[in-house]
Amino acid sequence: MRERLGDTFDPIAVPDLPTPDPDLDRSVAELRRLREAIAGLAHSEVELGDIADRLAEAADLLEPRVPEPARRLEAMWTGAGSRRANPVGGPENPIAPPVRFFGCDDGSVTAEVTLGLAYQGPPGCVHGGISALIIDHMMGFANHWGGRYGMTAHYEIDYRSPTPLLRPLTFRSWVDEVDGRKTWTKATIHAGDRLCVEARGLFLEASVAVPGHPDRRSTVGDGA
Numbered sequence: 314m315r316e317r318l319g320d321t322f323d324p325i326a327v328p329d330l331p332t333p334d335p336d337l338d339r340s341v342a343e344l345r346r347l348r349e350a351i352a353g354l355a356h357s358e359v360e361l362g363d364i365a366d367r368l369a370e371a372a373d374l375l376e377p378r379v380p381e382p383a384r385r386l387e388a389m390w391t392g393a394g395s396r397r398a399n400p401v402g403g404p405e406n407p408i409a410p411p412v413r414f415f416g417c418d419d420g421s422v423t424a425e426v427t428l429g430l431a432y433q434g435p436p437g438c439v440h441g442g443i444s445a446l447i448i449d450h451m452m453g454f455a456n457h458w459g460g461r462y463g464m465t466a467h468y469e470i471d472y473r474s475p476t477p478l479l480r481p482l483t484f485r486s487w488v489d490e491v492d493g494r495k496t497w498t499k500a501t502i503h504a505g506d507r508l509c510v511e512a513r514g515l516f517l518e519a520s521v522a523v524p525g526h527p528d529r530r531s532t533v534g535d536g537a
């Protein structure tokens with residue numbers, strides 16, 4: 314996080330965290346490829362019996378080896394925290410859309426994202442809940458970048474024009490106002506120059522118990 318915010322717009326990539334297990338990242342990357350491929354299959358001529366059998370084989374192999382969710386939750390809050398596992402870009406999370414964040418010198422954060430068929434709401438458009446998911450997370454990241462933290466207490470979204478699938482979208486978010494424990498944060502989504510979505514959220518400084526460590530509380534949603 315920057316101590317001081319300048320007025321130039323100079324994106325700085327949020328560094329990737331080193332993977333504790335390259336094969337996990339590789340497995341997630343393959344699952345994402347499958348996710349996009351399968352989302353495009355309905356009403357196609359593709360014969361799927363053999364594919365479904367092979368996928369079942371992989372799932373049967375994996376399921377019995379998965380640790381208890383409580384152990385996984387606990388491990389998530391050590392080291393790099395949950396940042397690698399979050400549902401917005403986390404490289405360990407198969408449902409995460411491919412979002413990469415940049416912090417900017419002007420205090421905002423930005424991301425370029427192209428969303429595929431798995432994220433469809435209206436025909437050819439991004440589901441409004443997916444836009445809200447990415448925006449909520451991004452506002453949290455903008456808070457961190459601006460030296461603030463907090464849990465989402467409230468947010469409101471205006472869908473100004475349809476948000477297209479399969480085209481690069483620009484997400485942007487910045488801290489708008491602060492008052493004691495309260496942070497108001499804004500966000501937008503643009504397709505080219507066209508405004509698709511604008512949002513404003515209220516975040517309240519708070520802490521939550523860390524799984525497996527009843528004596529510890531965390532103030533950051535992402536362990537970052």
Ligand SMILES: CCCCCCCCCCCC(=O)SCCNC(=O)CCNC(=O)[C@H](O)C(C)(C)COP(=O)(O)OP(=O)(O)OC[C@H]1O[C@@H](n2cnc3c(N)ncnc32)[C@H](O)[C@@H]1OP(=O)(O)O
Pocket residue numbers: 327396449450451452453454457464465466467515517518519534535537
């Ligand atoms: C590099 C990696 C980055 C990583 C970046 C990672 C980002 C991750 C982002 C994920 C974001 C999430 O999903 S967070 C998860 C979703 N959010 C939650 O689950 C939050 C659940 N809600 C709560 O736990 C609670 O309601 C809190 C903590 C938000 C607030 O409870 P509290 O602390 O008791 O607050 P309380 O005293 O009631 O209120 C304090 C003041 O705020 C006002 N206030 C409270 N709630 C509201 C409200 N909904 N709308 C308006 N105003 C409200 C009150 O009127 C009061 O104003 P006044 O009288 O003082 O003026």
